[in-house]
Amino acid sequence: MALHLFSSIRGHRNQINALSRVVARGEPGHAYLFEGPEGIGKDTVAQALLARLACLDAAPQAADACGACRSCAALLRGEHPDLVRLARDGATIKIDQVRSALGRLRFDPVLGRVKGLLVESADLLREEAANALLKTLEEPPSRTVFVLVSSKPQLLLETIRSRCQVLRFSDLSPDDVAALLVAEGVAPDAARVAAALAEGSMHRARSLCDPARMALNDEVARFALALGTAPPTDAAAWIEQIAERRATLAQAQGADSDNAEADEEPAARTGKTALTREDLQWLLDVLRAVLRDVVLCGTGIDAASLPHARHAAALHAMANRCDIGRIVAVVDACQQLEQRMGINPNPRLALSALLVEAGLRLRAT
Ligand SMILES: [Zn+2]
Known part of the structure; x- marks a missing residue:
């Protein structure tokens, strides 16, 4: 002790x-x-x-x-x-x-x-x-x-x-999580992204700060922030690619995975490759968090103060380019899919459809 x-x-x-x-x-x-x-x-x-x-x-x-x-x-x-x-x-x-x-x-x-x-x-x-x-x-x-x-x-x-x-005891606030991560030596911009996604858990926040996971996180953020720009993105192929990278990452980290995470139930496999329900959940969480920042940016909040401040320029660009009501609709769609995940027979297909529709909805006019 x-x-x-x-x-x-x-x-x-x-x-x-x-x-x-x-x-x-x-x-x-x-x-x-x-x-x-x-x-x-x-x-x-x-x-x-x-x-x-x-x-x-x-x-x-x-x-x-x-x-x-x-x-x-x-x-x-x-x-x-x-x-x-x-x-x-x-x-x-x-x-x-x-x-x-x-x-x-x-x-x-x-x-x-x-x-x-x-x-x-x-x-x-x-x-x-x-x-x-x-x-x-x-x-x-x-x-x-x-x-x-x-x-x-x-x-x-x-x-x-x-x-x-x-x-x-209750969850830590995102501000508390970010401050604790910074105290542990994590860069402030990465700490904020991790804190926004960690649901109050330091275990989860620390694992999100891993550079390889943060890079993957950034890739999802960039994808979300490019929704609606030409050329149209092949959502299904992109999901596949993200899933494979996440699976590789999980394998690499498997040996030294945290005890607290290790005793969770194994996630059910949902597709032909290694995309788990947990992966889908994570993808939806990141998409929602990024788009929520765009919405806040669109209401006049400075992007530098938002969790995804590291993508400030792209947040501003999307807020200027897209109708905020349409972005809110995409955030809602992500949330609804998340809630139905357990009963959806093919959540990967549903996510792919959601992204294609979001791309159309947010297309520059
Ligand atoms: Zn004493």
Whole structure:
């Protein structure tokens, strides 16, 4: 576990304020469940809470751990004897891991004010592991705080959930995601594109920032921004080509793919090559995001302030060239196709038809 401070966490203000009040009262609960979407920083908030609760020198009203006491110093070294982090081993969290973690919490705190157990992806606790943890939650040792974190809380045993105070987290705003990416060293223009498409998830945003994926993203953006210009584009062939490049990319990244993405259900294949429903979803997301920027540009908003600012000149050109109402209609059509994706027998054909029609609708007159 590392030393995190509430004050340096971006987003989640309501949750952090609530936890700060708990800290200031000096009577934390025994067990918390932080639930909410994957990749938004719940673990970091949990670590900041445990760091603050264990800190020896923070003033009672201070939100943050002091950063200097023996407990904080141990966190900075990454080896705190009282604060234990339990994470998946392979696909699940196993009973041996739970037993070993609980064993470390059996005695009084060595360094800090409290002992703490952070359980990442608590929904991955296997049944016997969950039951072992439940026994401890039912008779919690003194001065011990449990924080369970989960993006799939419906998979937790109800008996565990009911022992915890539940704190619900929401998606990060696109501004928060972009700022966090920039802090991680991503170029601001790429960060904004990724943030606009990431649906509040840092995991997703980081993978979108990969240069090869960003290049593909740019290619879809250029295609969208050229809709309606001569010569007419062969939409079906273009989709095919994008699908192949995405499949190559997915293969190349498969080996080091993120855990959070890896346990998602495999996407259903929808066409003769590797175009998955997930690919189509992504294509529609990018098309919509780019065209939405054109619409905003057409209402007088400066393209430099929009997510696709890196295509500012083309955004302006399309906003000037096309009737904004027609672009809105194409955005709507993308959204409708997205909603019907699950029941559409041939979504690739539907997308191809949509693009051909969009090209006609937005043709320069
Ligand atoms: Zn401290």
